[in-house]
Amino acid sequence: MPRATVRTEVQRVDLVSCPEGWVDIKQLPYYEMLVRRDKGGKLFFDTEEEGRVEIATLQAWARQYEFEHCIADHNLEDENGQKLDFSNELTLKTLDPRVGQEIEEAIDKLHNVEENVKNFPSPASSSSEDNGNEHTS
Numbered sequence: 001m002p003r004a005t006v007r008t009e010v011q012r013v014d015l016v017s018c019p020e021g022w023v024d025i026k027q028l029p030y031y032e033m034l035v036r037r038d039k040g041g042k043l044f045f046d047t048e049e050e051g052r053v054e055i056a057t058l059q060a061w062a063r064q065y066e067f068e069h070c071i072a073d074h075n076l077e078d079e080n081g082q083k084l085d086f087s088n089e090l091t092l093k094t095l096d097p098r099v100g101q102e103i104e105e106a107i108d109k110l111h112n113v114e115e116n117v118k119n120f121p122s123p124a125s126s127s128s129e130d131n132g133n134e135h136t137s
Helices: 032-038 059-070 089-096 099-110 111-118
Strands: 011-014 020-025 039-043 053-057 073-074
Touching: 011 099, 020 099, 032 059, 059 073, 059 089, 059 099
Parallel strands: none
Antiparallel strands: 011 020, 020 073, 039 053
């Protein structure tokens, strides 16, 4: 039978943006991807006079979550020679943006984000166009 559970192996990524730097990344299990999606975006409706709709994307929170849960190991240090702690949100506040973006891209690639977006509709777009009508051929 085909395996359908998350891979436990890590993938070593040698960082171009930080010579001699590397990170070992791992896949999020599906449940953790759902948690990240749920907490990574909020939709608010104000039904008062304005009828305002506000969508909040919590990108910083979502990336912090991914870095904390996907980086299994690394050799990256701060200016004092201390190993970076990706479970601490302050780490991302001091991280070189080139390094952060390269790690972000590696995590996205590991999870096939572009492929998932193309082939996996979001719950909001999944069949609302049908308006409950059945299609007959």
